Amino acid sequence: MEDMIFYDRLQFAFTITFHYIFPQLTMGLSLIIVFLKWKYLRSNVEKYNNAAKFLMKIFAINFTMGVVTGIPMEFQFGTNWAKFSELTGGIIGQTLAMEGMFSFFLESSFLALFIFGEKLMGQKLHFITGFLVFLGSWASGWFILATNAWMQHPVGYEILENGKFVLNNFGALFSNPWLLPAFLHNQMASVVTSSFVVAAIGAFYVLRNKQVEYGKLFLKIGVIFGLVSSLLVAFPTGDWNAKNVAKYQPAAFAAMEGIFETEHAGAEIVLIGQPNMVEKKLDNKIAVPNILSFLTYQEWDKQIIGMDKFKEEELPDNVPALYYSYHIMVGLGTIFIGVMLLAFFFLWRRKLYNLKPLLWTIMFLVPFPYIANITGWYTVELGRQPYLVYGLLKTSDGISPTVSSGNTLFTLLGFVALYMLLGLLFLVLVGKTINEGPNSKTH
Amino acid sequence: MEIFWFIAIAIVLVMFFILDGYDFGAGIIHLFFAKKEKDKEVITKSAGLFWDSNEVWLVAAGGMLFMAFPTFYASVFSGFYLPLIIVLWLIIFRAIGLEFRGQFKYRMWKDIWDKSFGVSSLLLALFFGIALGNIVRGVNLGIVKTGVSAHEPHYFFLPLWDSSFSPLSQNPGIIDWFTIIIGLISVVTLAIHGANWIILKTNASINNKLKSVIFKLNILLTLLTIFSIVVWQIVNPNSLDNFINKPYLLVFPLIYFTGLLGTFFIRRIQKDSHAFLLSSLLILGGITSSLASLFPVLLPSINNVNPSLTIYNTTTSEYGLSVALVWGIIGFILLFGYMIIQKRLLKGKIDKMDYGH
Numbered sequence: 001m002e003d004m005i006f007y008d009r010l011q012f013a014f015t016i017t018f019h020y021i022f023p024q025l026t027m028g029l030s031l032i033i034v035f036l037k038w039k040y041l042r043s044n045v046e047k048y049n050n051a052a053k054f055l056m057k058i059f060a061i062n063f064t065m066g067v068v069t070g071i072p073m074e075f076q077f078g079t080n081w082a083k084f085s086e087l088t089g090g091i092i093g094q095t096l097a098m099e100g101m102f103s104f105f106l107e108s109s110f111l112a113l114f115i116f117g118e119k120l121m122g123q124k125l126h127f128i129t130g131f132l133v134f135l136g137s138w139a140s141g142w143f144i145l146a147t148n149a150w151m152q153h154p155v156g157y158e159i160l161e162n163g164k165f166v167l168n169n170f171g172a173l174f175s176n177p178w179l180l181p182a183f184l185h186n187q188m189a190s191v192v193t194s195s196f197v198v199a200a201i202g203a204f205y206v207l208r209n210k211q212v213e214y215g216k217l218f219l220k221i222g223v224i225f226g227l228v229s230s231l232l233v234a235f236p237t238g239d240w241n242a243k244n245v246a247k248y249q250p251a252a253f254a255a256m257e258g259i260f261e262t263e264h265a266g267a268e269i270v271l272i273g274q275p276n277m278v279e280k281k282l283d284n285k286i287a288v289p290n291i292l293s294f295l296t297y298q299e300w301d302k303q304i305i306g307m308d309k310f311k312e313e314e315l316p317d318n319v320p321a322l323y324y325s326y327h328i329m330v331g332l333g334t335i336f337i338g339v340m341l342l343a344f345f346f347l348w349r350r351k352l353y354n355l356k357p358l359l360w361t362i363m364f365l366v367p368f369p370y371i372a373n374i375t376g377w378y379t380v381e382l383g384r385q386p387y388l389v390y391g392l393l394k395t396s397d398g399i400s401p402t403v404s405s406g407n408t409l410f411t412l413l414g415f416v417a418l419y420m421l422l423g424l425l426f427l428v429l430v431g432k433t434i435n436e437g438p439n440s441k442t443h
Numbered sequence: 444m445e446i447f448w449f450i451a452i453a454i455v456l457v458m459f460f461i462l463d464g465y466d467f468g469a470g471i472i473h474l475f476f477a478k479k480e481k482d483k484e485v486i487t488k489s490a491g492l493f494w495d496s497n498e499v500w501l502v503a504a505g506g507m508l509f510m511a512f513p514t515f516y517a518s519v520f521s522g523f524y525l526p527l528i529i530v531l532w533l534i535i536f537r538a539i540g541l542e543f544r545g546q547f548k549y550r551m552w553k554d555i556w557d558k559s560f561g562v563s564s565l566l567l568a569l570f571f572g573i574a575l576g577n578i579v580r581g582v583n584l585g586i587v588k589t590g591v592s593a594h595e596p597h598y599f600f601l602p603l604w605d606s607s608f609s610p611l612s613q614n615p616g617i618i619d620w621f622t623i624i625i626g627l628i629s630v631v632t633l634a635i636h637g638a639n640w641i642i643l644k645t646n647a648s649i650n651n652k653l654k655s656v657i658f659k660l661n662i663l664l665t666l667l668t669i670f671s672i673v674v675w676q677i678v679n680p681n682s683l684d685n686f687i688n689k690p691y692l693l694v695f696p697l698i699y700f701t702g703l704l705g706t707f708f709i710r711r712i713q714k715d716s717h718a719f720l721l722s723s724l725l726i727l728g729g730i731t732s733s734l735a736s737l738f739p740v741l742l743p744s745i746n747n748v749n750p751s752l753t754i755y756n757t758t759t760s761e762y763g764l765s766v767a768l769v770w771g772i773i774g775f776i777l778l779f780g781y782m783i784i785q786k787r788l789l790k791g792k793i794d795k796m797d798y799g800h
Contacts, residue, residue, distance in 0.1 A: 061542075063495075064495070064538060064539070064542045067495055067498065067538065068534065068535040068538045068539065069535075071498070071501070071502060071531065071534060072531045072535075074502060074505050074506065074509075075505065075520065075527060075528075075531055077509065077520075078505075078509070078516050078517055078519070078520025078521060078527075079520045079521055079524050079527055079528060080521075082517035082518070082520060082521035082598070083517065085509060085513055085516055085517040085520070086513050086514050086516075086517035086518075087513075088513070089509045089510060089512075089513020089514075089516055089517070089759065090510065090513055090759025090760055090763045091763070092509075093506065093507075093508075093509035093510025093511070093513060093516075093759075094510050094763065094766070094767055096506045096509055096510070097503065097506030097507050097509065097510045097767070097771075098506075098770060098774070099506065100499060100502040100503040100505070100506040101503050101506070101770075101771075101774035101775075101777070101778060102770075102774060102777065104499050104502055105496070105499045105503070105777070105778055105781055106777075106781065108495040108496040108498075108499055109496045109499075109781040109782065109784070109785045110781075110785075111495070112492055112493070112495070112496060112785065112789065113784075113785060113788055113789070116492065116789065117788055117789070120788055120789075121788065160760075164513075164759070166759050166760035166762070166763055167759070167760060167762060167763040167766070168760070168762055170763075170766040400517075400521035400524070400598075401521070401594050401595065401598050402521055402522065402524075402586070402594055402598045402599060402600035403521050403524050403600065407524055407525065411524075411525075411528045414528070414532060418532055418535060422535070422539070425539065425543060429543065429546055432546065432547075
């Protein structure tokens with residue numbers, strides 16, 4: 001039984017982590033592409049159109065990867081988490097089915113038109129198809145997060161005698177207080193990722209001294225979008241989410257922040273420290289007093305409940321993993337703001353393009369928004385444990401009753417092998433596209 | 444309300460097999476008949492342009508099943524665990540074959556992805572047919588051993604095959620001689636459909652030859668169909684009851700046989716779109732006849748202890764189904780709308796089209 005849960009969780013964690021690499025780029029990138037297309041419509045400068053089409057190639061590779069790794073996600077609810085599907089399908093089936101019908105369809109129908117249809121339909125229509133692709137990808141995020149929000153903070157349900165959750169208020173699914181902040185935070189984070197990617201491509205061109213015209217354009221767009229989005233990720237959206245966790249999942253909040261003991265006269269914010277689960281304290285702690293109380297409740301001396309006030313089984317089952325995920329996300333987010341502020345300052349002073357160390361930094365930071373996004377996702381998912389539906393349905397009660405751990409291990413290994421191949425292909429293809437650049441006439 | 448959702452899901456499934464069916468079929472034809480580079484290229488393009496928007500119908504069907512019949516979704520997806528996961532892997536191989544073949548000009552690179560696209564299309568067509576075979580045959584629900592269920596009555600787990608390979612054994616596996624017949628029917632039908640699509644959408648040099656291929660495949664399909672109807676009676680003796688009690692359901696087999704007979708005149712059919720329509724009728728008729736013979740059962744139980752899964756005992760609340768009806772109708776209009784816009788804008792032969800690159 002223990003094995004079964006472990007392999008099921010590992011498989012879901014692995015497949016969704018790999019999947020999430022792709023939509024987080026496509027969601028943000030579609031915004032930048034629409035922006036470039038709009039600039040082109042207004043100015044008629046060919047450069048913007050070429051830049052948009054070039055980014056679209058990267059988008060398309062990502063989109064394919066997102067689709068082929070996304071279809072397994074829907075299947076896995078049934079294959080590996082059958083009991084969960086049976087009990088909650090009447091509710092999260094709504095949001096997942098809507099995702100398929102309203103957003104995925106929009107995105108994939110118009111993507112083909114956007115890529116192949118420019119000459120068939122003229123610039124205005126082409127812009128509109130691009131905009132619809134953007135709309136589809138963001139709507140997709142909305143429905144997926146609505147699903148997740150329900151698992152984090154269940155609303156609009158009733159539980160029947162046979163244990164099934166059934167919907168009794170459809171509107172509640174979308175007015176879930178968990179949803180909007182989570183959605184905005186997530187979308188801003190995806191804009192951060194794509195801005196860093198675009199800026200890094202720009203930095204690469206400028207440093208290599210090829211396609212310099214486009215390099216400068218990408219740097220400029222990447223830095224401006226990156227600065228705005230990384231600020232918005234922290235405030236107000238990140239802050240709003242943290243408050244939500246404190247309100248709806250206090251045990252998870254205490255674990256995230258590393259608060260072992262309730263402090264009555266205002267809680268400190270932990271910058272660095274390692275959770276020591278044996279002695280129930282943080283080792284090597286560096287903390288600033290009272291800040292956490294202020295950030296959470298806008299009162300310097302407000303009490304924050306620590307892990308000592310919860311029963312063992314109410315606490316997330318892996319406190320260190322949760323604590324580190326959260327701190328890595330916050331730490332990286334802070335670095336992003338710093339780097340983007342600096343880059344923006346030099347952009348404004350017209351020195352950015354010659355500032356090699358900063359360009360190298362931007363280029364090498366590319367993996368980190370991905371890491372920040374993934375650890376952010378882990379934070380919210382680990383915080384929900386040991387529940388699948390917070391407070392109502394235990395993870396251990398959600399797995400498929402007839403699928404043995406051997407089968408799950410076998411399919412997990414299969415996914416690992418297949419996804420390694422996909423990852424390699426992805427890097428080769430994106431690398432090739434970037435190397436050819438927006439000026440290339442091939443394809 | 445359950446009946447409405449049953450019909451809605453049936454429509455989405457039929458749409459999926461008609462639309463993605465042609466690119467599965469194109470893959471099968473590609474694997475066996477495309478020898479020249481030019482043909483390989485236009486055939487992959489004729490599938491590659493559309494596969495992702497076709498696959499949405501699968502995602503939509505999955506989502507709707509999940510929402511409307513969660514118990515069925517849970518039971519079937521965990522019960523057919525291994526083949527479903529293999530299907531997922533095949534879908535991935537097929538998609539990357541289609542998308543990435545053209546990225547490099549090397550011979551070997553293209554060969555690898557051509558095979559990946561062709562073989563996984565073939566296997567997927569086979570697997571989907573086998574899946575249908577399993578559904579109409581029924582499974583040992585609850586895994587009954589010596590009169591007692593090993594699990595809750597609606598859960599089961601099927602091995603890939605049982606040593607007897609017989610659909611009549613107590614706990615038949617996923618692959619037995621009956622499901623293989625249905626699998627072959629699926630492969631042949633989709634190959635015909637894919638060939639029609641290639642004729643419709645491309646100017647491949649093999650297009651003239653394909654008509655005689657279709658003719659031969661149609662003879663094979665007719666034989667397989669007759670054979671399957673006979674053995675169907677042995678495997679599931681109740682399978683004709685619905686048609687006898689509600690004769691209007693015979694319209695579905697009639698659609699199938701129209702497609703089957705019509706395809707014999709393939710060489711005389713002037714318009715390529717009419718031929719494509721006939722193979723679409725084959726798919727439409729085949730799926731709807733199978734579903735109609737089961738209705739209202741979704742998955743028959745072959746033991747006497749546990750009841751079959753029906754649209755009534757696997758569903759969710761009336762409220763949930765009725766709200767979903769509202770957005771479902773809007774969704775359907777959009778789905779068909781997008782599809783029509785897309786197919787109209789990208790109409791005509793693939794190889795003559797200017798892609799704007």
